[in-house]
Structures are given as structure tokens and as C-alpha cells.
Amino acid sequence: MTFGVIVFPGSNRDHxxxxxxxxxxxxxxxxIWHDSTSLGAVDAVILPGGFSYGDYLRCGAIAKxxxxxxxxxxxxxxxxxVLGICNGFQILVEAGLLPGAxxxxxxxxxxxxxxxLRPGTTDSPFTCLARKDRTYRVPIAxxxxxxxxxxxxLDELEAEDRIAFRYVGNPNGSVxxxxxxxxRERNVMGLMPxxxxxxxxxxxSCDGLVVFQSMLSVAVRA
Amino acid sequence: MKARVFVxxxxxxxxxxxxxxxxxxxxxxxxxxxxVRQGKFFDIALAAGTSAEQARRDIEIIAQDxxxxxxxxxxxxxxxx
Numbered sequence: 001m002t003f004g005v006i007v008f009p010g011s012n013r014d015h016x017x018x019x020x021x022x023x024x025x026x027x028x029x030x031x032i033w034h035d036s037t038s039l040g041a042v043d044a045v046i047l048p049g050g051f052s053y054g055d056y057l058r059c060g061a062i063a064k065x066x067x068x069x070x071x072x073x074x075x076x077x078x079x080x081x082v083l084g085i086c087n088g089f090q091i092l093v094e095a096g097l098l099p100g101a102x103x104x105x106x107x108x109x110x111x112x113x114x115x116x117l118r119p120g121t122t123d124s125p126f127t128c129l130a131r132k133d134r135t136y137r138v139p140i141a142x143x144x145x146x147x148x149x150x151x152x153x154l155d156e157l158e159a160e161d162r163i164a165f166r167y168v169g170n171p172n173g174s175v176x177x178x179x180x181x182x183x184r185e186r187n188v189m190g191l192m193p194x195x196x197x198x199x200x201x202x203x204x205s206c207d208g209l210v211v212f213q214s215m216l217s218v219a220v221r222a
Numbered sequence: 223m224k225a226r227v228f229v230x231x232x233x234x235x236x237x238x239x240x241x242x243x244x245x246x247x248x249x250x251x252x253x254x255x256x257x258v259r260q261g262k263f264f265d266i267a268l269a270a271g272t273s274a275e276q277a278r279r280d281i282e283i284i285a286q287d288x289x290x291x292x293x294x295x296x297x298x299x300x301x302x303x
Contacts, residue, residue: 065288100293104239
């Protein structure tokens, strides 16, 4: 399976994502520069964490206009798997591929620590190997990770089983403890925590692997 | 011609920066301050010869699509001479 990792000016977890899928998962990772107009032959796309365009204007607000985003939208529209992590999640909501927005953490502080996540659904290509009866230890590293959406959108997300992960002990004020959401077609997921940084014992946890293993299992089945 | 675009959080969105400023103002002895909401504005210079009508049309679209995120923010456009 080939994962395309988009590199925006200011991305800084692009190599973490590539390392997780290549060195840990044993798959192929290809970097795609943001001004590319095509994704090439990839089976899934990762928008990595970082500070694209220095978070100027709003997190993800400039990156959404990068030429590669037209290709990402088409890829998603055709049913391709798109995973946005941290800044990648912020870019996906700015681009309108996922609902809601990510705003300044409730306590104003940049938070860099491990959190516990509970899968909200296992009915998705990103969580199909997860178990709802346990929690997953994964790090967060963000200043603008407070998920916000209006009540109607939140009710819709819950009714359609589109909350991918919830925080156990809400670190940042996210509404309804939301850490990650899915689009309606369930092939796009945004996640504030960093599963790619919890993939080897040396990192303190391997719990993030479940996201990539789930994606791989779906690609292998297809 | 110049345009100014004000962008602020919708009233339904938490503004922790505004809350922090408000709380500090209380500490500083201003009990009359009931609430603070923080926003931002953009000063935009328009090329010579641009009509007010053209300016308003362009700036409205720019405010909606670029400067503000309609999910969390609202905006107001002023065209200045």
C-alpha cells in the first residue's frame, strides 16, 4: 500500500507519518509537495501535523488554497482514504472536507502530552480494528485543538456515528470531547492527536498503530 | 481607496483570550467591564481606479472565503475613501 504524505511549507510531522507507515507498518510512503497538482498512484493520503504557512490568518487557512488540495478533494470525492492529523485536521475543516472548526485551547496553553482516546465508532476504514472497550494512549501537541461545531452539526455527527475518537478527560475544551471526526462518506478522517507518534515501544506507546493498520486492512481487502 | 474588514468570533464560540483579558481587567480594578471579545481587522488598499462597487464586491467575497471562517467567525466590511 502506498501512502502519499503531503508536505506543506511548515509541515513538521511529515517524516513522523512516513516513518510510521514505512518503517513500522512496512508499506510505502511518498512525499507530495504542496504545489503538485496530482497525487500520483497512491492508495491513501495523509495530511501531516505542523504549522503550515506559520498558522498565519488561521490554522490551515492558507494551506487550503495550495494547488495539491484540488487533487486531495478529487481523491476524497472518488472515495480515496484521506487522514488529516493535527494541522492536517485543521486544513481539512478549513477546506470544507470535514465539518466544524478547531480553535484556541480552552486554557490558552499549547498542550504537549499523552492523552487517552476512546473510539467513538469502529465503522470506518480508520478505526475498524479498534476496540470500543479499551482506550488508546496517543500524544497531543497543539495550541488550537479545541473542536467546535454548532449543536445541529454535533447532533448530526452523533446520529450518523461519525465521531471517530473522543478524549477521556478533555484536555482542550473540545465540544462533546471530540478528538476526531469522519466525513459523511466515512473515507476522510481528521484527528487532533498524533497516532503516528505512538507506533513503537521507544515512543512510549504503540496504540496509534491501530489507525494505520485499519487503513491497511481496508486497502488489502479492496 | 481602502477597505477595512473586521473579523470576530460568533457569540456562540468560546473566546478564551477575551475571557482572560476580561478577568485581568477585573483584577486591575475595572469592575464595570462585563465582557471582552477579541477580534482582528484587515486594512486593504485597493489599486487606483477601482470603483467602490467593484471594491465592495471583491472584498465581500474575500472576507467570506479567505479572511473569515464562517463556521466560527462573522465579519463586517467598511469601504474607506
